[in-house]
Amino acid sequence: MRTKTFSGGIHPPEFKELTEHLPLEVMPPTKQVAVPLSQSLGKPAKALVKKGSEVRTGTLLAEPDGFISAPIHSPVTGKVVSIAREVSCNGYLQDVVVIQPAADQETDFFPPLDPRAATTAQLLERVQAAGIVGQGGAAFPTFVKLSPPKEKNVDSLVINACECEPYLTRDYRLMLERAADLLEGARIIMRILGVQKCLIGVEDNKPDAIHKLREIAGTGGIEIVPLKTKYPQGGEKMLIKALLDREVPPGKLPLDVGTIVQNVGTAIAVHDAVVTGEPAITAVLTVSGKGIRNPRNLVVPIGTAVRDVIEFCGGIHDNAVRIVVGGPMMGASQHTTKTPVVKATSGILVLTEEEINKAAETACLKCGRCVSLCALNLLPGRLARLSRLGRFEEAERLSITACMECGTCAYECPAHIPLVQWIRLGKQAVLRMQRARN
Amino acid sequence: MANELLETQTMTRLELTTSPHLHNNWSTSRAMWLVSAALLPCTAAALIIFGWEQIGILLASIVSAAATEAVIQKLRRLPVTLDDGSAVLTGWLLALTLPPGFSLVSTAIGAIVAVGIGKHVFGGLGYNIFNPALVGRAFLQAAFPVAMTTWKSPNFVDTITSATPLGGLKFDATASALGPMFLGNTGGSLGETSALALLIGGVFLIAVGIVNWRIPVAMGSGVLIFGTAVWLMDTQVYPSPVYHLLGGGFLLGALFMATDWVSSPVTGRGMWIFGLGIALVVVVIRVFGGLPEGMMYAILIMNAFVPMIDRYTRPKVFGAAA
Numbered sequence: 183m184r185t186k187t188f189s190g191g192i193h194p195p196e197f198k199e200l201t202e203h204l205p206l207e208v209m210p211p212t213k214q215v216a217v218p219l220s221q222s223l224g225k226p227a228k229a230l231v232k233k234g235s236e237v238r239t240g241t242l243l244a245e246p247d248g249f250i251s252a253p254i255h256s257p258v259t260g261k262v263v264s265i266a267r268e269v270s271c272n273g274y275l276q277d278v279v280v281i282q283p284a285a286d287q288e289t290d291f292f293p294p295l296d297p298r299a300a301t302t303a304q305l306l307e308r309v310q311a312a313g314i315v316g317q318g319g320a321a322f323p324t325f326v327k328l329s330p331p332k333e334k335n336v337d338s339l340v341i342n343a344c345e346c347e348p349y350l351t352r353d354y355r356l357m358l359e360r361a362a363d364l365l366e367g368a369r370i371i372m373r374i375l376g377v378q379k380c381l382i383g384v385e386d387n388k389p390d391a392i393h394k395l396r397e398i399a400g401t402g403g404i405e406i407v408p409l410k411t412k413y414p415q416g417g418e419k420m421l422i423k424a425l426l427d428r429e430v431p432p433g434k435l436p437l438d439v440g441t442i443v444q445n446v447g448t449a450i451a452v453h454d455a456v457v458t459g460e461p462a463i464t465a466v467l468t469v470s471g472k473g474i475r476n477p478r479n480l481v482v483p484i485g486t487a488v489r490d491v492i493e494f495c496g497g498i499h500d501n502a503v504r505i506v507v508g509g510p511m512m513g514a515s516q517h518t519t520k521t522p523v524v525k526a527t528s529g530i531l532v533l534t535e536e537e538i539n540k541a542a543e544t545a546c547l548k549c550g551r552c553v554s555l556c557a558l559n560l561l562p563g564r565l566a567r568l569s570r571l572g573r574f575e576e577a578e579r580l581s582i583t584a585c586m587e588c589g590t591c592a593y594e595c596p597a598h599i600p601l602v603q604w605i606r607l608g609k610q611a612v613l614r615m616q617r618a619r620n
Numbered sequence: 621m622a623n624e625l626l627e628t629q630t631m632t633r634l635e636l637t638t639s640p641h642l643h644n645n646w647s648t649s650r651a652m653w654l655v656s657a658a659l660l661p662c663t664a665a666a667l668i669i670f671g672w673e674q675i676g677i678l679l680a681s682i683v684s685a686a687a688t689e690a691v692i693q694k695l696r697r698l699p700v701t702l703d704d705g706s707a708v709l710t711g712w713l714l715a716l717t718l719p720p721g722f723s724l725v726s727t728a729i730g731a732i733v734a735v736g737i738g739k740h741v742f743g744g745l746g747y748n749i750f751n752p753a754l755v756g757r758a759f760l761q762a763a764f765p766v767a768m769t770t771w772k773s774p775n776f777v778d779t780i781t782s783a784t785p786l787g788g789l790k791f792d793a794t795a796s797a798l799g800p801m802f803l804g805n806t807g808g809s810l811g812e813t814s815a816l817a818l819l820i821g822g823v824f825l826i827a828v829g830i831v832n833w834r835i836p837v838a839m840g841s842g843v844l845i846f847g848t849a850v851w852l853m854d855t856q857v858y859p860s861p862v863y864h865l866l867g868g869g870f871l872l873g874a875l876f877m878a879t880d881w882v883s884s885p886v887t888g889r890g891m892w893i894f895g896l897g898i899a900l901v902v903v904v905i906r907v908f909g910g911l912p913e914g915m916m917y918a919i920l921i922m923n924a925f926v927p928m929i930d931r932y933t934r935p936k937v938f939g940a941a942a
Contacts, residue, residue: 194642348642419938429939503635510641517636533641544648544704545746550832550886559935563886581937589640596646597746603638 347509569608716811838895
């Protein structure tokens with residue numbers, strides 16, 4: 183049988199050899215953490231602490247504001263120094279709770295739950311109270327995803343273990359080191375959703391992770407499915423296509439085709455929240471790139487500044503030119519290293535000219551690479567041109583809003599045209615247009 | 621390293637851009653030079669078959685094409701982009717479509733038309749509708765019809781001039797043997813005679829990912845289908861489909877001209893339609909037209925349909941209703 187996958191996509195150099203052999207290390211708290219109140223999609227949380235408040239590791243710092251919002255807990259034991267404004271890794275100014283860690287660290291976790299004895303309502307409530315957000319990129323509050331409307335018929339859970347972004351190896355390390363917790367987390371989510379089937383999609387460049395998971399998966403309805411290594415397989419729509427052969431229509435969600443996708447890190451966070459009572463207070467991330475002295479896989483307290491993480495990894499080489507939070511294909515470059523790590527941070531990359539491979543832009547040669555590689559069957563070259571010319575109505579008709587901004591087109595363009603960058607711009611304009619219309 | 625140091629160090633030189641932060645090792649010039657490299661086997665074959673002195677045509681064409689590009693870019697106040705290799709490639713391709721012994725002055729005129737009218741009138745690199753080299757050749761065909769159809773004999777044949785395999789068939793009802801046609805020991809344009817050399821270059825381009833296999837495969841299967849249909853009508857009068865495949869400029873066109881990125885469709889289905897269309901037109905011209913060969917016109921005609929083909933072969937957006 184052929185290894186499952188989706189059509190289109192690319193296979194960029196993986197660069198995973200820099201960190202894949204390195205076990206996860208826990209990074210101790212630095213002399214100050216700045217915990218953002220907005221770490222997920224939706225409204226920022228409302229602060230419950232003020233200057234001078236004493237907090238322990240796990241203490242609730244801020245409560246959710248509305249349905250799509252997630253609570254924030256303290257990653258350290260210490261004293262709140264201030265509520266300040268800091269730039270997020272996406273470039274927005276946001277409120278942060280600045281905490282100075284004390285010498286003695288104490289935990290203030292939830293009471294552990296028995297995942298089998300607890301009711302599904304209790305489990306779901308714990309996922310919400312623990313502030314778990316999706317680790318796959320969009321940082322959607324997990325409990326919202328796990329509370330699908332009743333009319334949606336969800337029959338399966340998909341665990342996204344592709345880790346298709348180059349460099350990143352944190353999901354891989356989690357699978358090797360915490361395989362049992364991952365499976366238990368998946369079982370808890372299956373209970374919450376009331377589904378009997380769970381597919382864990384792992385790309386075939388991680389054979390030992392596939393082997394390890396299969397060894398202990400048992401017969402509880404969890405199946406580990408190897409997928410042909412290809413970017414952007416970690417995109418929800420591509421993964422669902424590869425595993426279930428279902429296509430999520432443009433503008434629709436996975437639950438519209440009867441499934442829900444959770445990332446490896448999210449499932450483990452669910453396990454931790456239920457079994458040990460630990461809320462979401464750490465980010466598991468890969469620090470890599472040819473510009474960092476000592477690449478590592480780390481467990482970092484949220485709120486730790488990017489520069490502290492970089493320093494913990496020995497600092498940067500002189501030829502470093504770009505610092506990226508997230509993966510190299512979809513992550514955000516940083517203009518300052520003061521930005522704090524958040525729950526969904528998957529990597530910090532320090533890149534050099536050699537890896538980035540810049541070149542002067544030329545005219546489009548209509549080679550058609552972007553068209554044949556686009557996993558969503560869009561016309562990237564055309565959409566980028568329409569965006570550049572400000573012809574947004576035409577771009578809208580050609581489904582510009584369906585673009586997931588995976589960057590495949592820009593990576594491949596021989597003319598070095600910033601295709602996805604123009605499309606991103608056009609997409610925002612079209613979305614604004616649509617909002618104005620309604 | 622102190623935090624402050626890291627901060628000052630990075631603040632001053634960190635690049636702020638949007639994702640993706642990686643790019644593969646492709647560039648426009650790399651593609652152009654790889655295509656040029658793929659022309660080496662058939663160019664070498666041309667010089668062996670028709671004599672080393674034919675290098676004059678190549679040089680005249682390439683130099684004129686490059687000079688035209690530079691002059692026009694200067695006049696248009698654009699950066700001169702000879703290093704992207706596209707003008708050299710246009711000149712090179714044009715030379716390979718010309719008859720051995722063709723006048724160097726006429727060659728230069730053809731190259732000037734190719735780059736000037738074929739490419740820059742439409743807006744320069746990436747904007748031309750038609751294959752520039754073929755625009756140059758079409759001009760020469762119209763301007764110097766006799767010179768363009770006077771065929772020097774290959775070095776390994778004992779006559780001064782000789783018919784091309786297609787011409788011989790059309791006007792004298794004599795078919796050439798397929799063996800020499802495969803190796804290239806027949807009359808014809810400089811770069812078109814050796815099927816072997818063209819295939820080596822073409823397979824290389826498909827392997828490195830420059831040429832999309834769909835266009836040559838569509839053209840090849842199209843010619844076999846349409847050629848067979850005609851052949852079956854009267855096997856005594858009409859050439860076998862393999863004769864179409866090896867004769868004239870078919871392989872040069874299928875591998876190096878029709879596959880020109882700019883003037884061919886971008887969608888997979890479009891490439892099939894485009895290739896089959898060229899095959900149909902070329903068989904019709906060769907069998908029913910007044911000319912023995914129709915490759916150039918077939919490609920130029922289908923070039924004109926490319927915007928329409930692209931428009932009607934848009935792939936269905938992932939997940940959208942059919």
